[in-house]
Amino acid sequence: MKILSAEQLQKADQATLRSQNINSLELMERAATQIFNSIHAKLKGADVLFHIFCGIGNNGGDGLVLSRLLLEHGYKVKTYIVNFTDKRSDDFLKNYDRLIALNTTWPTQLKSETDFPQLSEKDIVVDAIFGIGLNRPLVSWVAKLIQHINASDAFVLSIDIPSGLYADRAPDTSDGVIKASTTFTFQTPKLAFFLPETAVYSRDFEVLDIGLDQHFINESNGVAELISKNMIRSMYQPREKFAHKGTYGHCLLIGGSYGKIGSMIIATEAAMRVGAGLATSYIPDCGYTALQTAVPTAMVVTDDNDNYIEAIDYDVEPNAIGIGMGMGTNKKTILAFENFLKKIEIPIVLDADALNSMAQHGDLSKHIPSGSILTPHPKELERLVGSWKDDFEKIKKAKEYSKRYQCILVIKGAYTLIVNDDTLYINTTGNPGMATGGTGDALTGIITGLLAQEYNPLHATLMGVYLHGLSGDLAIQTTGYQGLLATDVVQYIGKSFLNLFEIKTPAQTENS
Numbered sequence: 001m002k003i004l005s006a007e008q009l010q011k012a013d014q015a016t017l018r019s020q021n022i023n024s025l026e027l028m029e030r031a032a033t034q035i036f037n038s039i040h041a042k043l044k045g046a047d048v049l050f051h052i053f054c055g056i057g058n059n060g061g062d063g064l065v066l067s068r069l070l071l072e073h074g075y076k077v078k079t080y081i082v083n084f085t086d087k088r089s090d091d092f093l094k095n096y097d098r099l100i101a102l103n104t105t106w107p108t109q110l111k112s113e114t115d116f117p118q119l120s121e122k123d124i125v126v127d128a129i130f131g132i133g134l135n136r137p138l139v140s141w142v143a144k145l146i147q148h149i150n151a152s153d154a155f156v157l158s159i160d161i162p163s164g165l166y167a168d169r170a171p172d173t174s175d176g177v178i179k180a181s182t183t184f185t186f187q188t189p190k191l192a193f194f195l196p197e198t199a200v201y202s203r204d205f206e207v208l209d210i211g212l213d214q215h216f217i218n219e220s221n222g223v224a225e226l227i228s229k230n231m232i233r234s235m236y237q238p239r240e241k242f243a244h245k246g247t248y249g250h251c252l253l254i255g256g257s258y259g260k261i262g263s264m265i266i267a268t269e270a271a272m273r274v275g276a277g278l279a280t281s282y283i284p285d286c287g288y289t290a291l292q293t294a295v296p297t298a299m300v301v302t303d304d305n306d307n308y309i310e311a312i313d314y315d316v317e318p319n320a321i322g323i324g325m326g327m328g329t330n331k332k333t334i335l336a337f338e339n340f341l342k343k344i345e346i347p348i349v350l351d352a353d354a355l356n357s358m359a360q361h362g363d364l365s366k367h368i369p370s371g372s373i374l375t376p377h378p379k380e381l382e383r384l385v386g387s388w389k390d391d392f393e394k395i396k397k398a399k400e401y402s403k404r405y406q407c408i409l410v411i412k413g414a415y416t417l418i419v420n421d422d423t424l425y426i427n428t429t430g431n432p433g434m435a436t437g438g439t440g441d442a443l444t445g446i447i448t449g450l451l452a453q454e455y456n457p458l459h460a461t462l463m464g465v466y467l468h469g470l471s472g473d474l475a476i477q478t479t480g481y482q483g484l485l486a487t488d489v490v491q492y493i494g495k496s497f498l499n500l501f502e503i504k505t506p507a508q509t510e511n512s
Helices: 006-020 024-043 058-072 090-100 140-150 214-219 229-235 261-273 285-294 331-343 353-360 362-367 378-385 391-405 439-452 457-479 486-491 493-500 506-511
Strands: 049-054 076-082 108-110 124-128 155-159 182-186 205-208 224-226 250-254 278-284 299-303 320-323 348-350 408-411 417-420 423-426
Touching (some): 006 024, 006 214, 024 058, 024 090, 024 182, 024 205, 058 124, 229 493, 261 285, 261 486, 261 493, 278 285, 285 299, 331 353, 331 362, 348 353, 348 439, 353 362, 362 391, 378 391, 378 408, 391 417, 408 457, 417 457, 439 457, 439 486, 457 486, 457 493
Parallel strands (some): 076 108, 124 155, 155 182, 182 205, 224 423, 250 278, 278 299, 320 348
Antiparallel strands (some): 408 417, 417 423
């Protein structure tokens, strides 16, 4: 699914009006009806009070339509107009007239703090104050209204986007953004829903298809794309009947140091679980017995040094290489890594201490082979690209780094971001249980194993990130969040492949 910018969505509205020969009032009715249908399906006429706060633009118009539909179906509703300016959109005014034609209590006009209503934690608040068209800081008393709503402990439902939040840039202030329990967003999710600093303003969101012009959406590049099961399934390379282990590549995993051999065990097994034909681990001598015992299907080559790697010297010919897991940053290790980078020509996967070594020696980035994949967590990314003022600038800097060094960046997080040149992908598999040591090593092993099987670097990355998160999602059904270990993620890799092609019955689809 594409994620469109605020500007693209506004253009999609106009394209829809032209292609479907409808007016903006009809499109507003369609959108608000979708929200009502979702609410009504869940509440089924429950005795609950709705407080609907409407701005004076088209987002407020959506709120007015919702107020009318709820009243027509017997719900208790109080509607408020947030009068922060004398200007009104035409569709707002028309829907205001439709609402008061019901002969119900007229909407309450809010003009200052003294007008704020009392809200109960048992109520539902609908936020229809601002939409994606917000382009300037809030009036002071409106920011205080938002703070009043946030302090109410009521269930807060935002229309399209939490008020005060921009779709494509950081908010002006954290105090002036609605903290929504859920957001009903139109046609496509907003980029702000997936970034650490802005995703906190909506605990959940539901995408409502309001029938915007599909041709326009298909022709738009968008600002990002969500990785979907269908996308990954289309990349999958089926196994051939007469294939052998050599068909599926030989991957080399390089890393480990005294006390950190576990990271290499996890990465090596993950590479084999994802389908690599052969795997060799290059580690310091202290880890030989542990790794050979834990992953007997892998081959092990050791450095002469017992505690850390001081030279990277192997006689295998790998199809893919993953490096950095638990490797440490001993001066001799960094020198060995530098010599390795200068002579390697195939795309490689760089993680953990490989990235930290590059950060310590900035000129190493220029030696990254084209098509390589870097898997930093946010702090490692900051060491590579420099600090940023917000998540939107972080993405900008990541794109600049990706273009400069012709590499793919995997920015690990609750929603892992994949940056390839100027293109941004967002992964939605995975869960909080994966915030535990070793899951990053598993991801490196998975991507390296796919790369060894001749998936191109981008496909290996997208598939690897998706399967990694999906394995964690499947595993927590047995372990729970707190009980999940990185080794559990590795054990569920096979089931994640099966899940890609799982066919649900109609009953299963309805209950999922």
